[in-house]
Amino acid sequence: MMFHVEQLAPMICPSCQNKSFKPLMDVGDHFLSKERFKLLQCGLCSLLRTDPMPSETEIGAYYKSDQYLSHGAERKGLFASLYRLAKNHNLSWKTNLISRLHNDASYLDYGCGTADLISHCQSRGMNVRGAEPNSEAISHAPSDVRAAIVSPKEELESIRTYDVISLWHVLEHIHEPREVLLKLKEKINSSGHLVIAIPNYASFDAKHYGAHWAAWDVPRHLWHYTPDQIIPFLESLGFNHIDTKAMWFDAFYVSLLSERYKGRPAFLGIFWASISNLRALFNKKRTCSSQTYIFRLK
Ligand SMILES: [Zn+2]
Numbered sequence: 001m002m003f004h005v006e007q008l009a010p011m012i013c014p015s016c017q018n019k020s021f022k023p024l025m026d027v028g029d030h031f032l033s034k035e036r037f038k039l040l041q042c043g044l045c046s047l048l049r050t051d052p053m054p055s056e057t058e059i060g061a062y063y064k065s066d067q068y069l070s071h072g073a074e075r076k077g078l079f080a081s082l083y084r085l086a087k088n089h090n091l092s093w094k095t096n097l098i099s100r101l102h103n104d105a106s107y108l109d110y111g112c113g114t115a116d117l118i119s120h121c122q123s124r125g126m127n128v129r130g131a132e133p134n135s136e137a138i139s140h141a142p143s144d145v146r147a148a149i150v151s152p153k154e155e156l157e158s159i160r161t162y163d164v165i166s167l168w169h170v171l172e173h174i175h176e177p178r179e180v181l182l183k184l185k186e187k188i189n190s191s192g193h194l195v196i197a198i199p200n201y202a203s204f205d206a207k208h209y210g211a212h213w214a215a216w217d218v219p220r221h222l223w224h225y226t227p228d229q230i231i232p233f234l235e236s237l238g239f240n241h242i243d244t245k246a247m248w249f250d251a252f253y254v255s256l257l258s259e260r261y262k263g264r265p266a267f268l269g270i271f272w273a274s275i276s277n278l279r280a281l282f283n284k285k286r287t288c289s290s291q292t293y294i295f296r297l298k
Helices: 059-063 066-070 078-101 116-123 152-157 177-186 204-212 227-236 248-261 266-281
Strands: 021-028 036-042 048-051 106-110 127-131 162-168 188-199 239-246 290-297
Touching (some): 021 048, 078 116, 078 162, 078 188, 078 248, 078 290, 106 116, 106 152, 116 127, 127 152, 177 188, 204 248, 227 239, 227 290, 248 266, 248 290
Parallel strands (some): 106 127, 106 162, 162 188
Antiparallel strands (some): 188 290, 239 290
């Protein structure tokens, strides 16, 4: 497989529009290509950018792995078992969160991946649709689930509006987050909500693992956020931040994967994830490995 990335676009921070970035660290694509990338930090707002950033046509090659789609869902062993446990817990947790935001919500899962959440919401009788660029990802979903899913381009161009739109670990994959968030804002009904889950590079596990932190996931993750960065970004786009939820399972998933990348035993991942979660629990800012931010239209 050939990987090739050309740097074409000028660097402008999507959050604060600043044009000066400075190198922070070098990280590898441990998952697939083994290529090296740089993390460049915005001099004003601290947003990180993967450099070079593969274009929208180039990035497809970096997802060409069955493992990436399923994240090892069919596999055996401690890692796969924990993954399945976390996945089932997450489906209920996400569905409950959406239901609590709005009774009878019309809901869009933007970047729905394998559409498990859409399936789960449909089984609860919820009014849900999805958008997903990877047609292979949704190919195994039942036909009534697939019927509710279109491409992100088609969704953004449609006139459909929603009470709740979510991006579950999606924003970090989007080339032009500012443009997409502004388009999604137009699709949210008055008093509607935007839910964004993203890795947090200010977490303890990110600092502990450094360049081996699995949630860098370069170059599939194009932009890297922290709580101090994402909240002002969304507020500048016309949203009010109303809540942040810690995602405790993510510390385990990311730490186990990070230990695997370092060629070390899985139990170390469980140990460091527990430390990371304990520190997040007693930290006022709750800087967990990944967090879900809930915003309301201003
Ligand atoms: Zn910036």
